[in-house]
Amino acid sequence: MSELIIDKLRDFLQGLLPTMGLELFDVQFRREGHGWVLRVFIDSEAGVTLEHCSKVSRELGRYLDVEDFIDHAYHLEVSSPGLERPLRSVEDFRRYCGRKARVKVHEAVDGEKVFEGMIEKIEDVLIYLRLDDGRSIQFSFEKINKARLAV
Secondary structure: OHHHHHHHHHHHHHHHHHHHOOEEEEEEEEEEOOEEEEEEEEEOOOOOOHHHHHHHHHHHHHHHHHHOOOOOOEEEEEEOOOOOOEOOOHHHHHHOOOOEEEEEEEEEEOOEEEEEEEEEEEEOOEEEEEEOOOOEEEEEHHHEEEEEEOO
């Protein structure tokens, strides 16, 4: 049921957000300790403001009121993915080239699985990272288990 809800919301948001200069980062709908939570993460190359979140929340709230396809109570949250946002694609690494990242790989490289450093460059699917200790490392995107920007 929640996958159907998420799909409907994605369709709506992928039509709405570009008109506001925004893009959809993620949608989550899950039960938590205090009840159901609908989380929408929006993004923009220029950054996301509180006003962006408010506008999207109002528009999405109107849509949900009219369509009425969620048959139980829930809390709606609209926010950005944050400063330490996940890097989920080669394009994400390319977009944030020059920024600091924390990367966990599936298999150890030189005895290590976690690396933190500056994203130097991206060539095809190869990610080049300048580590905090000055070393440079490269790995293919498919070897990454988890990655996010680091502050």
